[in-house]
Amino acid sequence: MSSEDPEQRDRKSEVDMNPPKRLRTAESHTGTELEVEKSTVDVSIIMPVYNASCWLDECLQAIVDQDFTGSMELSVFDDASTDDSRKVVEGWREKLEARLISVVVSGHYSPKPRGVGFAKNKAISQSCGQYLCFQDADDIMLPQRIRLQYDACVLHQNSLIGCRVQRVPEGSTERYTRWINTLSQHQLITQVYTSHGPTVVMPTWFCSRKWYLKVGVFDEGGKGVPEDLLFFYQSLRQGGGLSRVDECLLVYRYHEKATTHSVTEETIWKLRVDFLQERVLSQWENFTIWNAGKQGRKLYRCLSPTNQKKVKAFCDVDENKIQKGFYTYEESKERPKPKIPILHYKVASAPFVICVKLDMTGGILEENLNSLQLKEGIDFYHFN
Structure with a gap:
């Protein structure tokens, strides 16, 4: 057991929050030496x-192997790890600096x-860095990765830039x-309203520092807070764009310890409903x-009273539901209780707001939508 008193530990924790000076390897007339980096770099x-x-060696080797020829730095913040994560990162400092990637590491x-947002x-x-490359x-x-996303971001300064991914283990989260x-x-x-979350997925994000500062910092609510979705929505509110480099640039790992598992479906649902009402239903x-x-x-039940009144019908392909004729909102305090017609989709x-999950009906949903010659983003939006 440590002999430090609580105040001493707290002071140590606070001191460690201050990052060390940023260093990089540079050539000088007297040979190779470490110099304090005062100017900005291209990509952080x-x-x-x-x-x-257990994952850091692979992750850091991939950073060393980047073919980007601009200046880079690696900025690591250790969020109270209880393993030897910080020691592993420090063990890579020499290799990274030899590759002219400056390294700054701190934590608590x-x-x-x-939490991840913090x-x-x-x-x-x-x-x-003038540009930020987010790396789990x-x-x-x-x-x-950095070269292609940097090139894309230079052209789209106010956008979140993503890429295609390879999921491992193979076959996990296939849909x-x-x-x-x-x-x-x-x-x-x-x-952007579906249960999948951000259409440009967080582990692939690349953006300018200016855009990050305009959107605002990540929510620091900690465990259970979808800081990526909140930032994503705020970026769209600010008029930000979305773009994807159509090459696989990231091996995206699935495992049970991932922080995304701490966010409940209901938390995501409420945020999605609110954003749908704000961005789409308010215009209809x-x-x-x-x-x-x-x-x-x-x-329907989660909509505001104003938007509930805008629902002119439900539609479906299930004859049993259609034969019922209508849906009665039993929880309503209105008298008589609202009755919403149920129609065949044709x-x-x-x-329409589509509340059927994509890629789950063997192509039937997609065929039905195509048969009506509807345009996504005008005639319908996917919600589920």
Whole structure:
């Protein structure tokens, strides 16, 4: 047991929050020496770390192997790891600096981690790159990642830039991975309301520092807070764009310890409903909910009273639901209770909010939508 008293430990933790000076290897007339880096670099690799020692060697080797010829730094913030993550990172300092990648590492020794949002903000605040490349410690970037995303971001200064991914273990989250990799540029914007979350997935993000500062810092609520989705929505509110480099630039690891598992489905649901109402339903005079089943009815119940009144019908393909004729909102305090017609999708009218999950009906949903010659983003939006 440590002989330090609590105050001494707290002071040590606070001191450690201050990052060391940023160093890089530089050539001088007297040979190779370490100099304090005073100017900005082109790209800061932003890496929050929490108990990631088993993945760090692969992750850091991939950073060394980048073919980007501009200046880079690695900014790591250790969020109270209880393993030897920080020691592993420090063990790579010499190799990284030999590759002219400056390294800045800090963290804290509090009893509990402060969360991914906090760690990202700290890693960014101690960095100096004009552009930010977000890298999870358990993922592996391919050699061309920074070069290609940097080139894209220079052209799209106010956008979040993503890329295609390879999911490991192979076959894990197959439907989600297919969605990430096959969205069109148009769908990056139109499908931001689905249960999949950000259409440009956080582990692939690359953006300018100026845009990050304009959007604002990540939410620091800690465990259970979807800081990526909150930032993503705020970026869109600020008029930010979305773009994807259509090459696989990241090996995206799936495992049970991933922080995404701490966020509940209900938390995500509420944020999605609120954003849909703010961005889409506020612009529509009325609309149809496509799905008279559980998910469609749940969406209806979660809408504001104003938007509930805009629902002119549910539509479906299930004859049993259609034969019922209507859905009665039993929880309503209105008298008489609202009764919403249930129609066959062929006789229902746009615009639609689609509450059927994509890629789950063997192509039937997609065929039905195509048969009506509807345009995504105008005549319908996917919600589930």
